[in-house]
Amino acid sequence: MSIGVAASNVGDDADTLLRAVDKALYAAKALGRNCVSVASVDAPFAIGVA
Numbered sequence: 064m065s066i067g068v069a070a071s072n073v074g075d076d077a078d079t080l081l082r083a084v085d086k087a088l089y090a091a092k093a094l095g096r097n098c099v100s101v102a103s104v105d106a107p108f109a110i111g112v113a
């Protein structure tokens with residue numbers, strides 16, 4: 064399972080948040096799946112889960 068999680072900043076709209084979570088999901092998939100990728104609107108990072 065690949066999971067994307069995002070956090071937004073005050074004043075960000077829903078589209079900005081959805082783009083961030085979409086980026087996080089695809090980052091998790093690119094890391095080989097079976098992990099969680101967490102993204103803020105500013106910069107994503109990934110956490111692998113075994």
